Amino acid sequence: MALTMSQIMTLLSEHNLLIEKNNEPNEPTNFAHVTYDSRQVVPQTLFFCKGNFQAAYLTQAKNQGATAYVAEHYYQEGTGLTAIIVSNVQQAMALLGAAFYDFPQNKLFITGITGTKGKTTTAYFAHGIQNAQTEGKTALFSTIDRIVGPKPEQQFKSNLTTPESLDLFHDMAEAVASGMTQLIMEVSSQAFKKNRVYGLKYDLGIFLNISPDHIGRNEHPTFADYLYCKEQLLRNSKNVIINAETDHFDEIYSAAQGFLPEENIYLYARENSLISFETQVDFEFAETRQDLSASEINVHSYSDKGEQLQLDGTYEIDIPGDYNQQNALAAIIAAGMAGASATEIRQQLPAVRVPGRMEVFQTEHHGTVYVDYAHNYASLKSLLSFLHQQEPDEKLLVVTGSAGDKGISRRSGLGQAIGEVADVAILTADDPATEDPIAIAQEIASHINNDQVTVQIVADRKTAITQAVQLSQPGEIVVVAGKGRDATQKIQGQDVPYESDVKIVEDLLKER
Numbered sequence: 059m060a061l062t063m064s065q066i067m068t069l070l071s072e073h074n075l076l077i078e079k080n081n082e083p084n085e086p087t088n089f090a091h092v093t094y095d096s097r098q099v100v101p102q103t104l105f106f107c108k109g110n111f112q113a114a115y116l117t118q119a120k121n122q123g124a125t126a127y128v129a130e131h132y133y134q135e136g137t138g139l140t141a142i143i144v145s146n147v148q149q150a151m152a153l154l155g156a157a158f159y160d161f162p163q164n165k166l167f168i169t170g171i172t173g174t175k176g177k178t179t180t181a182y183f184a185h186g187i188q189n190a191q192t193e194g195k196t197a198l199f200s201t202i203d204r205i206v207g208p209k210p211e212q213q214f215k216s217n218l219t220t221p222e223s224l225d226l227f228h229d230m231a232e233a234v235a236s237g238m239t240q241l242i243m244e245v246s247s248q249a250f251k252k253n254r255v256y257g258l259k260y261d262l263g264i265f266l267n268i269s270p271d272h273i274g275r276n277e278h279p280t281f282a283d284y285l286y287c288k289e290q291l292l293r294n295s296k297n298v299i300i301n302a303e304t305d306h307f308d309e310i311y312s313a314a315q316g317f318l319p320e321e322n323i324y325l326y327a328r329e330n331s332l333i334s335f336e337t338q339v340d341f342e343f344a345e346t347r348q349d350l351s352a353s354e355i356n357v358h359s360y361s362d363k364g365e366q367l368q369l370d371g372t373y374e375i376d377i378p379g380d381y382n383q384q385n386a387l388a389a390i391i392a393a394g395m396a397g398a399s400a401t402e403i404r405q406q407l408p409a410v411r412v413p414g415r416m417e418v419f420q421t422e423h424h425g426t427v428y429v430d431y432a433h434n435y436a437s438l439k440s441l442l443s444f445l446h447q448q449e450p451d452e453k454l455l456v457v458t459g460s461a462g463d464k465g466i467s468r469r470s471g472l473g474q475a476i477g478e479v480a481d482v483a484i485l486t487a488d489d490p491a492t493e494d495p496i497a498i499a500q501e502i503a504s505h506i507n508n509d510q511v512t513v514q515i516v517a518d519r520k521t522a523i524t525q526a527v528q529l530s531q532p533g534e535i536v537v538v539a540g541k542g543r544d545a546t547q548k549i550q551g552q553d554v555p556y557e558s559d560v561k562i563v564e565d566l567l568k569e570r
């Protein structure tokens with residue numbers, strides 16, 4: 059792990075990022091460390107000034123032994139250090155981070171997954187299959203956790219869906235050093251927007267779906283910007299798998315066609331979906347069995363390149379939800395392209411579980427509880443519709459809330475989904491940040507345009523979950539949506555410990 063000043067100059071110049079470098083008498087010739095956090099600086103560090111940066115961090119970096127900094131402008135506090143001024147510090151950081159860690163991406167078969175919903179589930183499906191097929195040599199970078207090697211300490215909780223570039227390449231390098239040959243990673247639209255993945259090429263890119271989300275302060279200014287960022291996965295992948303049933307399919311498909319020849323684009327859709335009549339898809343699937351705990355699909359290929367993967371046949375999926383059939387098929391095709399056989403896939407797929415997604419709990423004296431991560435219109439509507447379709451005569455009680463300071467459109471979306479499908483809603487806190495959870499709940503409630511829905515607001519999430527379970531009768535369905543196994547609540551800039559929805563439900567079951 060090292061980087062020389064001459065490598066830095068060459069890389070930045072090649073990518074048209076270099077504006078200028080000052081002439082310091084003691085200019086360092088090489089670096090043993092790179093970081094964007096002053097608290098991590100040690101002697102011989104190259105320091106990056108990025109994001110919501112404060113000049114005092116550079117003072118700390120200098121005091122702790124940084125010898126140069128990369129920034130978009132000079133800082134007075136950096137006097138005496140070599141300053142490398144660039145036009146885009148995030149891009150420079152990704153580029154130099156990859157070089158510092160010796161381009162670990164070149165030693166991994168990388169599958170990148172994007173989509174508004176289903177990224178984590180698909181990543182778990184693909185990882186479960188490919189890790190078995192490679193005998194434990196598949197890394198995973200997901201919203202829930204990162205697995206960078208076979209040792210227990212090489213599996214840890216993620217702070218972001220897609221890590222900051224220096225962390226990304228650091229973790230990839232550790233995966234390579236640990237003998238990993240494949241990597242499954244979720245790629246968020248923010249990762250593209252913030253250039254965390256600048257310069258990274260994927261062997262395979264999966265585009266699951268897109269619907270309005272992540273629009274607002276600190277995220278995307280418009281839906282067009284959100285879609286544009288997600289489409290960057292298509293631009294940077296050697297082969298792509300696209301769900302032909304996604305909204306905006308025409309736009310997404312034509313973007314892919316602009317970047318790749320047809321033989322590198324794989325399309326899939328549910329049999330008889332509207333799209334598959336209009337566009338020749340490579341794979342179709344049909345549901346052959348489905349209940350509240352599992353389902354089975356039959357996969358059929360319709361193109362030469364699809365047939366070559368030899369994936370036709372039936373597959374069992376032991377996570378409920380019809381949308382998980384789409385997620386599973388994306389993972390089946392991806393695993394096939396990464397080298398797994400249909401038999402290997404068929405064996406591994408049913409074993410996959412995703413923490414905090416569709417976890418089912420049977421109670422003795424009340425309803426069945428589903429803990430799930432749905433927290434916008436598309437996901438809550440899919441989840442509630444699936445449950446209602448399975449049990450049309452049973453009451454559906456929903457506990458949910460929406461995050462503060464972001465994703466404002468989620469509030470109307472959750473209200474709309476509840477109004478369309480649920481019978482009872484208990485609205486509560488979900489990472490309120492600097493906002494009042496009751497005000498957020500009232501905003502959600504104002505979008506439930508259905509007088510038949512009973513709505514309560516209970517600020518404390520544990521109380522809300524307890525009330526919903528106690529209110530439910532045997533046979534009825536309680537959905538606890540939005541936090542899954544998250545063990546914190548974001549309140550006023552702090553991650554306040556929270557038992558997690560799953561733990562609260564488990565404890566309730568023990569009490570009975």
Ligand SMILES: CC(=O)N[C@H]1[C@@H](OP(=O)(O)OP(=O)(O)OC[C@H]2O[C@@H](n3ccc(=O)[nH]c3=O)[C@H](O)[C@@H]2O)O[C@H](CO)[C@@H](O)[C@@H]1O[C@H](C)C(=O)N[C@@H](C)C(=O)N[C@H](CCC(=O)O)C(=O)O
Nearest residue numbers: 094095096097108109110111115218219220222246247248
């Ligand atoms: C708006 C945004 O993208 N923010 C991200 C960004 O923050 P930032 O660069 O402004 O960093 P900051 O924490 O404000 O601090 C500024 C800089 O000062 C440094 N610093 C700070 C303190 C100090 O003492 N010394 C010091 O040097 C920090 O290390 C940083 O480099 O870079 C940080 C990592 O370097 C991220 O943690 C942070 O994500 C915030 C927390 C976040 O919540 N982001 C969400 C929106 C996000 O990215 N979500 C997507 C999933 C959503 C999707 O599906 O699209 C994700 O990929 O997770």
Ligand SMILES: Nc1ncnc2c1ncn2[C@@H]1O[C@H](COP(=O)(O)OP(=O)(O)OP(=O)(O)O)[C@@H](O)[C@H]1O
Nearest residue numbers: 174175176177178179381415430431432437440441
């Ligand atoms: N293909 C899909 N279409 C619609 N909803 C889905 C789909 N897959 C999963 N969901 C719903 O979305 C929730 C989140 O799923 P998952 O964590 O796999 O998605 P994600 O894209 O990683 O989400 P996030 O960006 O919120 O982390 C699930 O709990 C489920 O309710």
